[in-house]
Amino acid sequence: MQVADEELQNHNREQAFSTEAFLFGRTTYNIWAAFWPTGPEAGGLKDLIDRTPKYVISKTLEKADWSNTTILRGDPGEEIARLKAQPGGDLVAYGSADLIDFLLARDLIDELRVILFPVILGSGKHLFRDGIDTHHLRLLKSRTFPSGAVLLTYDRQGRPIPTEETRDFTWTDEQVQSLRALEETDRVLATVLFTDIVDSTRRAAELGDREWRRLLDRHDQAAQAEVARWHGTLVKSTGDGILARFDAPTRALRCALALCAATRRMGIEIRAAMHTGEVEIRRDDLGGIGVHIAARALAEAGPGDVVVTRTVRDLVTGTDVEFRSRGVVGLRGVPGEWELFSASLR
Numbered sequence: 001m002q003v004a005d006e007e008l009q010n011h012n013r014e015q016a017f018s019t020e021a022f023l024f025g026r027t028t029y030n031i032w033a034a035f036w037p038t039g040p041e042a043g044g045l046k047d048l049i050d051r052t053p054k055y056v057i058s059k060t061l062e063k064a065d066w067s068n069t070t071i072l073r074g075d076p077g078e079e080i081a082r083l084k085a086q087p088g089g090d091l092v093a094y095g096s097a098d099l100i101d102f103l104l105a106r107d108l109i110d111e112l113r114v115i116l117f118p119v120i121l122g123s124g125k126h127l128f129r130d131g132i133d134t135h136h137l138r139l140l141k142s143r144t145f146p147s148g149a150v151l152l153t154y155d156r157q158g159r160p161i162p163t164e165e166t167r168d169f170t171w172t173d174e175q176v177q178s179l180r181a182l183e184e185t186d187r188v189l190a191t192v193l194f195t196d197i198v199d200s201t202r203r204a205a206e207l208g209d210r211e212w213r214r215l216l217d218r219h220d221q222a223a224q225a226e227v228a229r230w231h232g233t234l235v236k237s238t239g240d241g242i243l244a245r246f247d248a249p250t251r252a253l254r255c256a257l258a259l260c261a262a263t264r265r266m267g268i269e270i271r272a273a274m275h276t277g278e279v280e281i282r283r284d285d286l287g288g289i290g291v292h293i294a295a296r297a298l299a300e301a302g303p304g305d306v307v308v309t310r311t312v313r314d315l316v317t318g319t320d321v322e323f324r325s326r327g328v329v330g331l332r333g334v335p336g337e338w339e340l341f342s343a344s345l346r
């Protein structure tokens with residue numbers, strides 16, 4: 001599938017050659033640093049990027065081995081404002097959606113260049129984060145490339161549509177409340193349980209495809225039986241684990257503990273994590289921040305662990321369940337800090 005063309009590649013090259021310095025968030029920097037040092041020459045583009053100053057906004061990146069890279073660990077707004085105040089050409093940020101949101105919020109962007117490709121991916125990270133303030137942009141120019149890609153160039157001088165032109169279409173408070181009521185019909189309070197098999201890739205390689213498939217079938221049967229026994233809903237298989245929904249956190253926890261014991265008898269270890277909160281019911285799937293919290297908590301679990309959030313710990317009843325604090329952690333992509341607990345039977 002062709003999503004670029006020579007004309008677009010020339011534009012990208014010209015933009016890079018006119019750049020005084022590059023600005024990155026940590027994730028985008030890691031992508032560039034993994035590709036360009038050993039990437040194609042691309043008409044001198046590789047050497048240009050290598051020698052151009054590169055700045056990374058990050059408090060977690062320990063070191064940057066790529067030449068001419070500086071890690072900015074101070075206040076991001078102050079660091080970027082200082083760079084912008086220096087004489088010279090353009091300071092260009094590529095990708096880095098979280099960084100772009102930050103720059104917009106602090107009015108540090110002079111020009112936005114957005115390339116729209118004629119491809120529907122169906123998934124991916126939003127360029128602009130949900131919930132950011134409204135920003136009115138002014139279209140400076142547009143350019144269409146042979147591949148169908150469109151370059152849209154904006155500045156921050158846009159003006160909102162005058163109120164008198166939109167008065168007839170302004171929502172009343174009653175209409176807003178009616179919309180919210182309709183949107184909330186698919187949101188419920190539930191306990192979300194994620195599990196997966198520990199070190200599944202290595203086990204699959206050791207057993208071979210046929211034996212691994214048989215073991216997965218036994219795992220899936222046990223998972224289905226335990227979820228049903230504890231009156232939950234098996235939402236889906238995740239390949240080597242499950243996503244399940246329960247009306248009560250106590251039943252979800254007992255299901256997780258029982259499934260850990262059942263799979264251990266098969267010779268495999270699983271890990272589990274759960275959170276209680278609002279979720280969105282999407283036909284045969286679940287969505288919402290509650291699902292993301294449980295999924296991210298799963299990454300904190302080790303073999304045989306059942307990890308729960310404080311919300312679950314506070315709601316679970318039963319004197320035979322013991323909780324041990326694992327401390328406060330940040331969950332990737334989830335705002336705030338979260339205290340997690342390991343759960344076990346006394």
